[in-house]
Each structure stands twice: as structure tokens, then as C-alpha cells.
Amino acid sequence: MYNLNLVLPEIFISLSIMFLLILGVFKKDSSKIIYNLSILILLITAVITFNETLAINRVTLFNDSIIVDYLSSLMKIITLLGAFMVLLISSSYLKTFKIFKIEYPILILCSVLGMMVMISSNDLLVFYMGLELQSLALYVLATFNRDQIKSSEAGLKYFVLSALSSGLLLYGCSLIYGFSGSTNFDEIAKQLNYNEYILTFGIVFILVGLAFKVSAVPFHMWAPDVYEGSPTSVTLFFTMVPKIAALTVFIRFLYVPFLNLIDQWQLIIVFLSISSMLFGAIAAIGQTNLKRLIAYSSISHIGYTLAGLATNTNEGLQSSIIYITIYIVMNLALFSCLLMLKRNNQYYEDIDDLSGLSKNHPLLSLSLLIILFSLAGIPPLAGFFAKFYIFKAVLEQSMYFLAIVGLLSTVVAAFYYLRIIKIIYFDKEKEKFDNDHNLWLKFSLTFSTILILLYFISPSQLIDVVSRINII
Amino acid sequence: MNFPILSSLILLPIVGALFLFFTKDKDGNNLTAKYVALFTTIVNFLISIYLWISFDPTTSSFQFVEERNWIKDFINYKVGVDGISILFILLTTFITPLCVVSVNNSIKNRLRDFLIAILIMESFMIGVFCALDLVVFYLFFEAGLIPMFLIIGIWGGSKRVYSAFKFFLYTLLGSVLMLVAIISIYWISGTTDVIKLYELGIDAKYQNLLWLAFFSSFAVKTPMWPVHTWLPDAHVEAPTAGSVLLAAILLKMAGYGFIRFSLGLFPVASEVFTPLVYTLSVIAIIFTSFIALMQEDMKKLIAYSSIAHMGFVTLGIFTLQQQGIEGSIIQMISHGLVSAALFLCVGVVYDRMHSRLIKSYGGIVTIIPKYSILFMLFTLAALGLPGTFGFIGEFLILMGAFKDNFLVAVIASFGVILGAAYMLWLYKRVVFGKLVNEDLKQMMDLNRSEYLILTCLAVPTLFFGFYPEPLFNTIEVSVSDLINMHNSNIASN
Numbered sequence: 001m002y003n004l005n006l007v008l009p010e011i012f013i014s015l016s017i018m019f020l021l022i023l024g025v026f027k028k029d030s031s032k033i034i035y036n037l038s039i040l041i042l043l044i045t046a047v048i049t050f051n052e053t054l055a056i057n058r059v060t061l062f063n064d065s066i067i068v069d070y071l072s073s074l075m076k077i078i079t080l081l082g083a084f085m086v087l088l089i090s091s092s093y094l095k096t097f098k099i100f101k102i103e104y105p106i107l108i109l110c111s112v113l114g115m116m117v118m119i120s121s122n123d124l125l126v127f128y129m130g131l132e133l134q135s136l137a138l139y140v141l142a143t144f145n146r147d148q149i150k151s152s153e154a155g156l157k158y159f160v161l162s163a164l165s166s167g168l169l170l171y172g173c174s175l176i177y178g179f180s181g182s183t184n185f186d187e188i189a190k191q192l193n194y195n196e197y198i199l200t201f202g203i204v205f206i207l208v209g210l211a212f213k214v215s216a217v218p219f220h221m222w223a224p225d226v227y228e229g230s231p232t233s234v235t236l237f238f239t240m241v242p243k244i245a246a247l248t249v250f251i252r253f254l255y256v257p258f259l260n261l262i263d264q265w266q267l268i269i270v271f272l273s274i275s276s277m278l279f280g281a282i283a284a285i286g287q288t289n290l291k292r293l294i295a296y297s298s299i300s301h302i303g304y305t306l307a308g309l310a311t312n313t314n315e316g317l318q319s320s321i322i323y324i325t326i327y328i329v330m331n332l333a334l335f336s337c338l339l340m341l342k343r344n345n346q347y348y349e350d351i352d353d354l355s356g357l358s359k360n361h362p363l364l365s366l367s368l369l370i371i372l373f374s375l376a377g378i379p380p381l382a383g384f385f386a387k388f389y390i391f392k393a394v395l396e397q398s399m400y401f402l403a404i405v406g407l408l409s410t411v412v413a414a415f416y417y418l419r420i421i422k423i424i425y426f427d428k429e430k431e432k433f434d435n436d437h438n439l440w441l442k443f444s445l446t447f448s449t450i451l452i453l454l455y456f457i458s459p460s461q462l463i464d465v466v467s468r469i470n471i472i
Numbered sequence: 473m474n475f476p477i478l479s480s481l482i483l484l485p486i487v488g489a490l491f492l493f494f495t496k497d498k499d500g501n502n503l504t505a506k507y508v509a510l511f512t513t514i515v516n517f518l519i520s521i522y523l524w525i526s527f528d529p530t531t532s533s534f535q536f537v538e539e540r541n542w543i544k545d546f547i548n549y550k551v552g553v554d555g556i557s558i559l560f561i562l563l564t565t566f567i568t569p570l571c572v573v574s575v576n577n578s579i580k581n582r583l584r585d586f587l588i589a590i591l592i593m594e595s596f597m598i599g600v601f602c603a604l605d606l607v608v609f610y611l612f613f614e615a616g617l618i619p620m621f622l623i624i625g626i627w628g629g630s631k632r633v634y635s636a637f638k639f640f641l642y643t644l645l646g647s648v649l650m651l652v653a654i655i656s657i658y659w660i661s662g663t664t665d666v667i668k669l670y671e672l673g674i675d676a677k678y679q680n681l682l683w684l685a686f687f688s689s690f691a692v693k694t695p696m697w698p699v700h701t702w703l704p705d706a707h708v709e710a711p712t713a714g715s716v717l718l719a720a721i722l723l724k725m726a727g728y729g730f731i732r733f734s735l736g737l738f739p740v741a742s743e744v745f746t747p748l749v750y751t752l753s754v755i756a757i758i759f760t761s762f763i764a765l766m767q768e769d770m771k772k773l774i775a776y777s778s779i780a781h782m783g784f785v786t787l788g789i790f791t792l793q794q795q796g797i798e799g800s801i802i803q804m805i806s807h808g809l810v811s812a813a814l815f816l817c818v819g820v821v822y823d824r825m826h827s828r829l830i831k832s833y834g835g836i837v838t839i840i841p842k843y844s845i846l847f848m849l850f851t852l853a854a855l856g857l858p859g860t861f862g863f864i865g866e867f868l869i870l871m872g873a874f875k876d877n878f879l880v881a882v883i884a885s886f887g888v889i890l891g892a893a894y895m896l897w898l899y900k901r902v903v904f905g906k907l908v909n910e911d912l913k914q915m916m917d918l919n920r921s922e923y924l925i926l927t928c929l930a931v932p933t934l935f936f937g938f939y940p941e942p943l944f945n946t947i948e949v950s951v952s953d954l955i956n957m958h959n960s961n962i963a964s965n
Binding site for chain 2: 373378379380384388391392395396400403404407408410411414415418421422425426456459460463464
């Protein structure tokens with residue numbers, strides 16, 4: 001008999017989804033209740049995960065198809081808290097666009113469930129199941145503002161390209177299955193310890209699929225359009241939550257089934273990393289829409305995260321997880337600002353709309369200043385430490401080229417972050433934005449900005465949290 | 473444990489800035505903000521004076537050392553001073569209150585924010601000079617970019633955006649390679665603690681690359697030819713107080729870095745690259761002096777003269793002679809005072825006439841005599857007249873250079889003549905000559921605060937010009953031990 005307590009978070013969240021659906025059908029005007037309940041459910045699930053699984057070192061369930069270890073528990077908690085924050089701050093946005101419907105929180109819960117399955121998967125099929133569950137929910141979320149042509153376009157684009165990448169991924173899985181005779185990760189790791197020409201294809205296809213999900217260059221094309229077209233609250237969700245799950249799966253694939261094939265994939269990851277860092281930084285320079293710019297900047301940040309994965313060390317993995325965690329906090333702060341740029345029931349997303357913001361909204365501008373310098377990786381803000389750990393891990397392996405290209409692209413990236421700061425601080429002011437913001441929005445902005453600003457006081461905490469991750 | 477005097481030096485301006493942050497920002501003359509900032513910086517200056525008095529100059533080991541766990545098993549927050557760094561801390565805490573006083577005339581809007589930026593800047597600069605861990609040093613070194621970027625960008629002149637970007641990106645580009653080098657040092661030697669690294673030494677085969685990485689950062693910051701072009705732009709566009717901070721203290725970070733890190737950590741590489749530094753320094757001295765001769769903008773002229781002076785500094789450091797290094801340190805301190813004064817002098821006339829062009833002045837000696845006298849004093853100090861502070865540093869550097877390399881010293885001496893030429897010519901065109909521009913007749917002489925600032929700068933310029941002994945006492949042992957350490961490292965490799 002399996003200890004079902006270990007999958008209690010997943011069970012709880014699935015039952016809640018069903019309950020919420022039934023509630024939505026039978027009770028009229030229940031969108032507000034369902035929204036608030038969903039927030040609560042995410043929080044409760046996080047607490048359950050924390051209590052039930054965080055102390056577990058490594059247990060596999062259901063014929064080894066599900067794995068519960070520290071990595072999966074930690075990443076689930078980050079995912080759940082990320083989704084929790086997203087729901088917390090996006091209600092006023094949804095109400096403005098009149099898309100405050102029952103489906104929205106339920107879809108978010110569905111995709112979170114999919115991600116949790118992905119994170120815990122120790123088997124190709126379970127992994128694929130989780131991936132599709134989260135993706136299907138995300139397609140619908142992207143088109144959620146269906147009256148706007150851009151939103152529909154975003155959803156369709158995302159769907160077509162994502163389906164293509166899922167196909168590639170499945171093909172890769174079938175190749176791997178063909179060579180190893182098993183879909184189980186541990187089993188594959190045992191079988192695949194030889195060099196075979198065709199095997200490389202399997203790895204490449206799987207990595208391409210995964211690179212698509214995290215929008216690493218050259219599989220990033222969908223990201224700017226989807227990020228721009230989707231409702232801002234959904235973009236926020238896109239930039240934060242699915243990345244965590246995708247990163248975990250990346251780690252699992254590289255360091256469990258493909259561990260013996262490091263020669264085959266290391267160069268691929270290095271290439272993905274370098275091209276993402278550079279391309280993300282260069283392409284963002286010409287952007288005028290903030291959401292598009294964030295899309296490119298997220299591409300570049302994913303490049304740094306991948307750099308940590310390429311090292312083949314525990315420190316590298318840990319630094320990647322630290323990076324993505326800090327990145328999520330910065331992103332949350334940035335989007336909280338974005339959701340405050342509202343005037344007469346209209347949200348503004350062009351960089352030029354920020355012009356002279358510092359005159360009318362000094363505190364908001366100061367937060368943006370801190371966030372943007374942190375994204376650019378200037379000390380003593382949190383973003384610097386994120387990069388610092390990555391490069392520490394990279395240089396331990398004497399990967400000088402990767403480190404130098406990475407650091408040089410931070411200089412390029414600094415340019416476009418500075419450009420936003422310039423527009424906020426040096427340019428002429430425009431009309432005031434609304435000041436009556438949702439309390440939670442203010443809270444999330446203050447909280448995340450203070451985290452970013454004061455992270456340097458005690459950087460060891462986060463290291464302690466991730467230092468238990470020892471996969472290799 | 474003793475009272476953490478260095479940490480309080482670093483933290484106090486931040487506390488002041490926080491306090492200012494919670495006061496109300498009024499337009500116009502915000503007296504509260506000014507007094508708070510002034511009080512903070514003066515207290516900081518007094519603490520640093522106390523630091524200097526209780527400093528023991530007979531030893532070269534680091535004093536007032538504080539060490540705290542910071543990033544577990546990796547980096548400790550460690551600060552301390554020796555004879556070299558303490559003078560730079562004094563310079564910083566001395567110049568900052570003068571900057572605060574000088575905002576009276578030049579900063580019209582967002583005074584509170586400006587003072588916050590200045591205070592934060594001060595804290596970072598003190599941090600740079602007392603950090604005893606490479607990562608902590610890097611942190612302070614880079615963090616200074618943020619307030620300076622804002623100072624130039626928000627309160628600067630018409631081309632401020634371009635200058636602010638250029639300043640930021642140039643310096644950042646130089647620094648990222650230093651970060652690579654710092655992390656590499658951690659993996660090579662297992663620590664980033666400067667004192668431990670001094671004892672351990674770094675394997676000679678890595679030194680050349682590491683030295684170059686550090687050099688890329690310091691060369692941009694110094695600035696050395698050919699990566700100096702950000703400096704004139706930044707100076708011209710920055711508000712007066714910003715220029716003062718930039719010229720007086722920011723540039724010294726690099727000179728300090730050369731002495732502390734390039735010489736101290738990479739002795740073998742420093743020998744190898746001495747010809748490179750000599751060449752670049754000599755080019756900087758001669759080339760930028762000629763450029764300075766051609767300038768029509770007063771601030772630009774002084775900016776180029778700064779580059780030439782910093783050329784002397786780098787030259788002196790890499791002579792690896794007692795006189796050369798001591799001369800460089802003295803030169804940095806004196807240049808800190810004198811260039812600050814010169815930028816303030818330009819600021820004085822700019823606030824009245826809103827022009828920095830030399831040709832719009834001329835013949836003001838009879839209209840504003842007090843100003844003309846003080847301006848003359850600083851001009852003479854800048855060109856290194858004996859009896860002023862500027863002379864001592866230049867003289868020692870040249871002495872060191874003659875010992876080491878005759879040709880370089882001869883060419884550099886030629887730079888002294890050029891320096892005299894452009895400074896005197898500037899003075900002649902601005903102060904003497906015929907009064908052509910009728911508007912100049914309305915000019916008021918120095919007001920109280922300007923008079924106070926310039927006198928505060930004039931006193932040490934003259935005092936140390938005649939009696940530099942206290943400074944030499946402070947640095948002598950540290951410098952000679954640095955050279956001994958260097959020589960023994962060379963001998964053992």
C-alpha cells in the first residue's frame with residue numbers, strides 16, 4: 001500500500017477543482033466566491049505540501065512513476081505560492097476587462113495541478129500527462145479575453161506552436177523508449193549508458209520540446225506575441241509559474257535519465273543558454289511595448305538559468321533554482337507595477353506611457369527603479385546575487401566562455417533596463433495614473449520590492465533552502 | 473569586540489538618507505533636508521577624523537578590522553583600513569559635506585532626492601575604500617553606479633541622458649570582467665579575503681589574465697586612454713556636486729584598486745604589464761593635455777586635465793618605487809581637493825551666467841576679485857606650483873619614474889609643462905583680459921556658502937603643500953611594506 005499522504009497535495013487540489021466546478025454550475029454569480037476559494041485552496045495546498053512532503057528525502061510511488069523528493073516538494077511550493085500571488089493581485093484587472101469569470105481561477109488551478117504532476121513525474125508518460133494538462137489550461141487562459149483580437153491570436157499561436165513542440169517531445173520520448181525499453185526515468189538511466197548516434201536524436205527532440213516550454217532561443221518565437229496578446233494577469237502567470245515546472249523537468253531529464261550522456265547534451269544546453277542570454281538582451285532593445293520587452297527579458301533570464309544547468313554539478317542546479325526564485329520575485333514586483341498603470345479604466349503597457357512617472361508617483365517609480373536595476377543585475381540588489389551564484393557555479397567548471405558571454409550580455413541588457421529608468425526619471429511627465437489600487441496589489445509590490453532591496457542582508461537563507469537538493 | 477567604527481562610517485549616510493526619505497519633499501529651498509544631510513556628513517567627517525587620530529601609523533597591518541559571516545562558507549563581510557585606505561576615507565568624508573553645501577546654488581528641483589543620492593553615494597565610496605573582501609569590494613564598487621547614474625541623469629545638463637548612459641555602460645562593461653576574475657580567484661585560491669590572499673599569493677600562471685580583467689575595470693574607472701571618453705561627457709553634464717564627487721572620489725577608486733589589488737595580488741603580472749601601463753599613462757598625459765589646450769568648455773578642460781593627472785597617478789603606481797607610489801597617493805588626494813575646487817569654481821560662474829564657454833568670460837578680475845584669487849590658487853595647485861599640494865605628488869611621481877625609466881620620466885615631465893600651459897591659459901582667458909561681455913558686470917562675488925566651501929578646500933591645499941608630513945607618516949609604512957611584499961613575491965617566483 002502506498003502512502004497516499006505524499007500525493008495529498010495533488011489529491012486535494014483535484015478534488016477542489018471538481019468541487020469548484022460543481023459550485024460554479026449550481027450557484028449563480030459565484031465567480032467571486034470561487035475566486036477567493038481558489039486563492040485559499042492554493043495556499044492550503046502549499047501548506048499541505050510543506051507539512052507532508054518537505055521532510056521526505058526521496059520516495060517513489062505507483063511503480064516508480066511518481067517521485068517525491070526535496071526538489072519536487074520545494075518546486076511545488078514555489079509554484080503554488082507563485083500562482084497564489086498571481087491570483088491575489090489580478091482580480092481588479094480581470095474586473096476591469098469584465099473577464100472575472102468562474103473559469104479563470106479554475107483553469108489556473110488545473111494548470112497548477114498539471115505542473116505539480118510534471119514536477120513529481122518520474123516517468124515519461126506521467127510527465128507528458130502533466131505537461132498536457134497544464135498546457136491545455138494555458139491555451140485557454142491566453143485567449144481568455146476573447147473579445148480582443150490580440151488575445152485570441154495569442155492563444156491560437158500558443159496552441160499551434162505548443163502542439164508542435166509537444167509532438168517533437170513525444171517523438172523524442174518514443175525514441176528514448178525504443179532504446180531503453182522503459183518509460184521510467186531510473187530505468188532509462190540504467191539502460192542508456194552507451195553512445196549511439198540515433199540516441200542523440202531522442203535527446204535533442206526532448207530538449208527542443210523542453211526548450212520550447214521555457215522559451216529558450218531558438219524556440220522562443222511564440223513568447224513575445226503570446227505575452228503581449230494575453231491579458232496582463234495571464235502574462236504574469238506565464239512568466240512566473242510554468243517556468244518553475246519546466247525548469248524542474250529540465251533538471252530531472254538532464255540529471256536522471258540522461259545523466260550518463262552528458263557529452264551529448266552539455267553543449268546543447270550551453271548553446272541554448274548563450275543564445276538566449278544574447279538574443280534576449282539584444283532583441284529587447286528595440287521594443288516599445290512593456291509586455292513584449294518583459295518577454296524578451298524573460299528569454300534572457302532563462303538563458304542564465306540554463307547556464308546553471310549546464311554545469312553538471314549540484315551547485316549549478318542550486319544556483320539555477322535560486323535564480324528562478326529571485327527572478328519570480330522580481331517579476332511579481334514588475335507586474336504589480338504594470339497592473340498599477342491604470343487610468344480611466346484603461347491599462348497602459350507602452351514604455352512611453354511611463355514617461356515622467358517619478359513626478360506624479362514617486363514611490364511607484366522608486367520601486368520600479370529598484371526592480372529594474374535588480375533585473376539588470378546591479379549590486380547590491382537581489383538580481384545581482386542571482387547572477388553571482390550562477391557564474392560562481394559556471395566558473396567552478398572553468399566554463400569561461402559561457403561566463404564571459406553571460407556577463408557581457410548583462411551589459412547589453414542593462415541598456416534597455418536603463419532606458420525604462422530614463423523614461424521614468426529623466427523625461428517629461430504625463431497625466432497621472434489612478435491611485436486607488438487594490439490593497440493586495442500594494443502589498444505584493446511593497447513586499448517583493450523590499451525582498452529585492454534587502455536580500456543582501458542575509459543571502460545565506462536562500463542557499464540554505466536549496467542546499468538540500470542533491471541529485472547528482 | 474570594539475565599536476564597529478568602519479561599519480558605522482558606511483551606515484551613517486544610509487541612515488541619514490533613510491531619514492530624508494521619510495521627510496516631506498518641498499519644492500525650492502528645503503532647509504530640513506539640507507540640514508539633515510549636512511549634519512550626517514559632518515558627523516561622518518568627525519568620525520573619520522577620530523579614526524585617523526586613533527590610527528596607528530607604525531604598522532602596515534589592517535586596523536579596525538571587522539569580520540562577520542555573510543554568505544555562509546563563502547564570503548565574509550570584512551572591512552579594515554591601512555595607511556593607504558584611510559586617507560581616501562578622509563577625502564571622501566571631507567568632500568561630501570562640501571558637496572552638500574554646494575547644492576545651495578545649483579540644484580533647483582528635487583533637492584531631497586539629490587541629497588539622498590549623495591548620501592548613498594558617500595556610503596558606497598567609503599565601503600569601496602575599506603572593503604577587505606573582493607566580493608564586498610565589487611559590491612560597493614558597482615553599487616555606486618546607481619546613484620551616480622541618477623545624479624547625472626536627473627540633475628544634469630542638456631545632453632544628460634547620453635552622458636549618463638555612457639557613464640553607466642562603460643563602467644559596467646569594464647567591471648563585469650573583474651567579477652569573472654574575482655570568482656575565478658575564489659576557485660583558484662579558495663578565498664576572496666584580501667588579507668589571506670596577500671599571504672597565500674596567487675599562482676603565477678593565472679596572474680596575467682586576472683590582472684587584465686581587473687585592469688579592464690580600473691582602466692575605465694581611472695580613466696586611462698583610450699577608454700577615457702566617458703569622463704568629459706559625464707563631467708560636462710553632471711551638476712556641480714556630481715562633478716565634484718566624480719572627480720574627487722570616484723576616479724580615486726580605480727587608483728586605490730590598482731595599489732590594493734593589482735599590485736598586491738598580482739605582483740608578477742604587474743611587472744609584466746608595467747610597460748603597458750607606462751605607455752598608456754604617457755599617452756594619457758601628453759595626449760589629453762593637448763586636447764585640454766583646445767577645449768572651449770571650462771568643465772571639459774578640467775575633465776581632460778583630470779585624465780592627465782590620473783595618468784601621472786597610474787605612472788607613479790607602476791614605478792613600484794617608494795616615491796612613486798607615495799607620490800601617486802598624495803597626487804590622488806591633492807587632485808581630489810583641487811579638481812573638486814576647480815569644478816566648484818566653474819560652478820560658481822555657471823550659476824551666475826549659465827555658460828561654461830571660456831569665450832563668454834574674460835576680465836572678471838575686477839568684478840569678482842575674491843573669486844579670482846581663490847580660482848588662481850587652485851589653478852596654481854593644479855599645475856603643480858611648489859608650495860601647493862599639487863606639487864608634492866607630481867614631484868614624487870617623477871622622482872620615482874626617473875629611478876625606474878628615464879625616457880618615460882622625461883616625456884611625463886613634458887606633461888607638467890603642458891599642464892601649466894592649459895591651466896594658465898584658461899585662467900588668463902577667463903579672469904584677465906578685456907571685459908567684452910557686458911552682462912558680466914552684473915556678476916556677484918562669492919556668497920557665503922561658496923566662500924566657505926572654497927576656503928575649506930584652499931586651507932588643506934596650502935597647508936599640505938608646505939607641510940605634507942602628516943600624510944607621509946600615515947602612508948609610509950604601508951607603502952614600504954607593500955613594496956617589500958611585492959619584491960619578495962617577485963623573488964620567490
